[in-house]
Amino acid sequence: MITIPYLTALSTYLSYTLLFAFGQLRDLFRKIIDWGKSNNLQGYAPICLDSEDFYTRRLYLRIQDCFGRPISSAPDAWFDVVERFSNDRNKTLIRMDKVKHCLNLGSYNYLGFAAADEYCTPRSIESLKKFSASTCSPRVDGGTTVLHSELEECVAKFVGKPDALVFGMGYATNSAIIPVLIGKGGLIISDSLNHSSIVNGARGSGATISIFQHNIPSDLERVLREQIAEGQARTHRPWKKIIVVVEGIYSMEGELCNLPEIVAICKKYKAYVYLDEAHSIGAVGKTGRGVCELLGVDTADVDIMMGTFTKSFGSCGGYIAGSKELIQYLKYACPAHLYGTSISPPAAQQIISAIQVLLGEDGSSRGAQKLARIRENSNFFRSELKKMGFEVLGDNDSPVMPIMLYNPSKIPAFSRECLRKNVAVVVVGFPATPLLLARARICISASHSREDLVKALEVISEVGDLVGIKYFPAEPKKVHQEDGMLKLD
Incomplete structure (x- = not known):
């Protein structure tokens, strides 16, 4: 059971209320302006009614650059994301020739088999x-x-x-x-x-x-x-x-x-x-x-x-x-x-x-190593996110770890800021989740090195501070002695 902080729930409801209210007002003004104009349907009923695609037009299209991002390489630990831009306020996205080499935290490539494999x-x-x-x-x-x-x-x-x-x-x-x-x-x-x-x-x-x-x-x-x-x-x-x-x-x-x-x-x-x-x-x-x-x-x-x-x-x-x-x-x-x-x-x-x-039938121990690595990577990443103050769902050993965002404005903010820092994440909101429970879904792979995970944690921590999604106090860092000097973990 997810316990949503009271102020977070209130601000989320308020955000959706404002989006809905202003969207309805804009639709009303558009109907008044277009009053008497021919709809060119020639007697056919519209396939999509305004009330049915309201969410798509007024909410989804504004942030659709956060979804359906095309890639131009295998979905390994790192992959190339094709950059896009829009000239019409995100209604259409135009692909560019440039790509962005990003750390992949969104693919289901749990064991790393989606990339080229020697066997x-x-x-x-x-x-x-x-x-x-x-x-x-x-x-x-x-x-x-x-x-x-x-x-x-x-x-x-x-x-x-x-x-x-x-x-x-x-x-x-x-x-x-x-x-x-x-x-x-x-x-x-x-x-x-x-x-x-x-x-x-x-x-x-x-x-x-x-x-x-x-x-x-x-x-x-x-x-x-x-x-x-x-x-x-x-x-x-x-x-x-x-x-x-x-x-x-x-x-x-x-x-x-x-x-x-x-x-x-x-x-x-x-x-x-x-x-x-x-x-x-x-x-x-x-x-x-x-x-x-x-x-x-x-x-x-x-x-x-x-x-x-x-x-x-x-x-x-x-x-x-x-x-x-x-x-x-x-x-x-x-x-x-x-x-x-x-x-x-x-x-x-x-x-x-x-x-x-x-099963080790290839004559090596790579399979056992992959299974051990994804378990270690998943538990390490989840533990570090919680220490930073994020609300993270899921159980130990699970490679899927949602980070709760809640507020609709934080969905595009988190996704765009991570991409700007070369980390590709998947964000999910209504209707794929309940209205209040928007999240970023992180998927960990055995192909991620410890350096990859540390970089991802640094970026997510910076973006989390910027966006304001650390809903719990971070754990104090421990002091240890190394080479005669005190250092923080």
Whole structure:
């Protein structure tokens, strides 16, 4: 639970009120000025009504230079950000020929595989020559290569499940799979902060949806008991099926799922567990096998394990892992498998090679070193941010660490000042987060050196003082003796 300082909440509400009020006034004056002018719609209704795109026009466009920044290099620890300028108050952004070499604190490149790798890259290039860039076909037609079969075996073995099925898009893995697993007469109980792909998949299923408070097992049990007691709406018949959907690491909070307690509750009430490990697979756990390994949960107790390859593995697509019966059913029933183009062969080879590195099958210890480095980097960076006085969300070992900004004016200020000092960050506000809870989301990578992290901390500290987002008193620096002189830590 985030406790917002009273004055911060008040100033945030006031800022949004002023933005809304002045935006509405400007729209009113524009309507008066344009009164009687032809709208040239020729009888068609407008696709976007003023009330529907008000937020985009009056708030987002003013700060859109903070979003969608194009890059011109691999998303490694450092990358090149293409500079842009606007001649019309940010309504349109024009790319320049110049680039800015920035420290990358925004990409999901948790293990550093997104850049050229001595083991993965040559094998992906070789697969490109052999299989081409695309199969140009769904899996069931002509889109299954030996790489796809090898990848599914590799994923199933890695996550500890009997079988797996891979897809070409991570978002579609959730949004297309959930409607196949459950429908009318079923019940989905979803964490209140689950990803939009889960939300869209649940809505498209036709099942009844109930929400429990974020990461609170006791509230999940309360919802389960009430729903089982009441049954289906109107008829009060028993639910055909109940699925509880949670994430391993919540991408906007950086929090680890309370998986052991949630699994115990689901077993008690005979509910299925659907675990989304998009941000946790490969990034946490002694061997990178995700939150089940980190928290000591038997994978046999998790019925459906979902994950993506777009983060730790430096590729694209997603997977579902489960029983052989489940995977066989999905192969016959899932539209993403039946109609979606299969994952690119070079992308499949990249994932296989990355998993081999993690397991040490490349003949080196680089995988273990990467896992140790991301854990050390994440815990060091989070600890130092808190010492500086920032309000940082998330748990230890999580590579995702949101820094709370709150006030809408601090969103562009923080982003632009960091970029000016050659540090690229991702800022997030409404509607991706609740109105009051704007934040900067920092993502740490194993490719970051300690020098990179120290530089980032220096810049964030300077910008934090300038913008005014250090909501807690900084910890006093410790004095130590070095070479006969007193120095501050």
